[in-house]
Amino acid sequence: MSMNAVVYKGPHEVAVEEVAEPEIRHPNDVLIDITTTCICGSDLHMYEGRTSAEPGIVFGHENMGIVEETGDAVSSLKVGDRVVAPFNVACGHCENCESGYTGFCTNVNPGFAGGAYGYVAMGPYKGGQAEKLRIPYADFNALKLPDGDAHEDAFSLLADIFPTGWHGTELANVEPGDSVAVYGAGPVGLMAAYSAKIKGAAEIYIVDRVPSRLELGEEYCDATPINFEEGDPVEQIKDLHGGGVDKGVDAVGYQAVDPEKEADSAYDPARENPAVVINNLIRTVRPTGELGIPGLYVPEDPGAPDDMAAQGRIGIDFGLLFEKGQALGTGQCNVKSYNRELRDLIIEGRADPSWVVSHRVGLDEAPEMYEAFDNREEGVTKVLLEP
Numbered sequence: 001m002s003m004n005a006v007v008y009k010g011p012h013e014v015a016v017e018e019v020a021e022p023e024i025r026h027p028n029d030v031l032i033d034i035t036t037t038c039i040c041g042s043d044l045h046m047y048e049g050r051t052s053a054e055p056g057i058v059f060g061h062e063n064m065g066i067v068e069e070t071g072d073a074v075s076s077l078k079v080g081d082r083v084v085a086p087f088n089v090a091c092g093h094c095e096n097c098e099s100g101y102t103g104f105c106t107n108v109n110p111g112f113a114g115g116a117y118g119y120v121a122m123g124p125y126k127g128g129q130a131e132k133l134r135i136p137y138a139d140f141n142a143l144k145l146p147d148g149d150a151h152e153d154a155f156s157l158l159a160d161i162f163p164t165g166w167h168g169t170e171l172a173n174v175e176p177g178d179s180v181a182v183y184g185a186g187p188v189g190l191m192a193a194y195s196a197k198i199k200g201a202a203e204i205y206i207v208d209r210v211p212s213r214l215e216l217g218e219e220y221c222d223a224t225p226i227n228f229e230e231g232d233p234v235e236q237i238k239d240l241h242g243g244g245v246d247k248g249v250d251a252v253g254y255q256a257v258d259p260e261k262e263a264d265s266a267y268d269p270a271r272e273n274p275a276v277v278i279n280n281l282i283r284t285v286r287p288t289g290e291l292g293i294p295g296l297y298v299p300e301d302p303g304a305p306d307d308m309a310a311q312g313r314i315g316i317d318f319g320l321l322f323e324k325g326q327a328l329g330t331g332q333c334n335v336k337s338y339n340r341e342l343r344d345l346i347i348e349g350r351a352d353p354s355w356v357v358s359h360r361v362g363l364d365e366a367p368e369m370y371e372a373f374d375n376r377e378e379g380v381t382k383v384l385l386e387p
């Protein structure tokens with residue numbers, strides 16, 4: 001049996017092709033019929049050829065759908081259940097999983113801590129930008145949702161970006177009354193700013209260069225927009241705030257645009273500087289403040305601007321960080337630590353992150369939408385695919 005899926009063909013190219021349907025391989029697997037699967041900024045690193053991903057990968061780590069088959073040992077799920085899967089694949093019983101660090105499961109991807117669907121180096125798990133998906137360790141990994149189709153957009157964001165934005169604020173220990181600077185107003189940065197608002201931050205600044213993204217931050221997160229193309233964002237924030245802010249979040253990662261560099265287009269690799277956001281955060285945050293870094297950094301970057309960066313080594317101002325006594329936290333989000341509570345905020349109407357969704361289209365439109373999202377076109381913020 002075959003089905004349609006989004007397949008990586010090589011740099012800047014994906015195609016919708018027929019691939020084999022998944023099958024139950026272990027008694028604790030379930031298969032789901034995908035109802036919504038999202039394109040993520042993390043997919044773009046692979047799409048642009050900036051990872052060691054080989055052509056042939058089926059993309060898609062942000063998946064929700066309806067259970068259509070269960071393995072014999074599955075005890076908490078039945079056919080017809082509506083579920084959303086964390087992008088992490090986790091076993092539930094290794095030391096990291098038991099401690100809540102499901103992004104660093106030591107069982108699902110031997111020799112490595114952490115597994116995910118449809119992602120380079122994250123194990124053999126096929127992506128869900130397809131008609132169907134196999135969820136391993138399903139009792140542990142599938143989060144049940146209310147039946148019906150209410151909140152479909154908001155619930156799909158529980159697979160990654162809402163928990164990941166929340167994770168950014170957890171890593172930075174955002175507390176009520178804090179002043180917070182979020183670098184990046186992509187889906188993750190917007191969700192970090194939204195999380196800061198939910199947690200009761202007193203002041204929120206959000207930095208990017210895409211006006212439509214900054215406007216969303218202003219409208220839905222009560223954040224002050226800072227356009228880094230209009231001047232040093234650190235100085236802009238300090239001028240408005242009157243000194244360093246309490247907490248900072250990096251929702252950009254290693255493919256950060258350096259406003260000081262020139263290139264033919266905004267996201268040309270020649271304009272990148274993988275250290276620029278972390279260094280800006282060290283300057284933006286006050287002494288003894290905290291930095292949360294969910295933005296992605298890689299140990300190998302085939303398209304890096306220089307030899308150091310190609311090995312994942314970047315020039316961080318560690319001396320200044322030491323002098324300021326700042327703390328930092330980073331890494332993959334442990335989605336399962338947050339998704340149940342965030343789901344309940346959505347069900348009870350206390351949070352609704354669906355404003356970040358700009359497009360819901362058929363799977364066949366994936367090639368055009370990858371291109372538009374990759375160019376960070378005005379108005380293209382979060383794209384959901386409906387197989």
Ligand SMILES: NC(=O)c1ccc[n+]([C@@H]2O[C@H](COP(=O)([O-])OP(=O)(O)OC[C@H]3O[C@@H](n4cnc5c(N)ncnc54)[C@H](O)[C@@H]3O)[C@@H](O)[C@H]2O)c1
Pocket residue numbers: 040041042043044045160161164183184185186187188189207208209210213228251252253254255256257258259276277293294295296331332333376
């Ligand atoms: N830790 C995790 O578990 C996790 C999960 C999901 C995504 N991520 C990572 O988070 C990052 C953001 O993801 P996204 O989906 O929002 O992607 P995205 O690429 O759409 O968003 C990044 C935004 O950063 C902006 N930007 C570029 N350079 C900047 C700079 N110097 N200062 C401020 N903003 C700058 C871009 O204009 C863009 O809007 C990516 O690196 C992604 O891989 C990590």
Ligand SMILES: [Zn+2]
Pocket residue numbers: 039040041042043061062087160161
């Ligand atoms: Zn993602």
Ligand SMILES: [Zn+2]
Pocket residue numbers: 090091092093094095096097098104105106107108
């Ligand atoms: Zn585990």
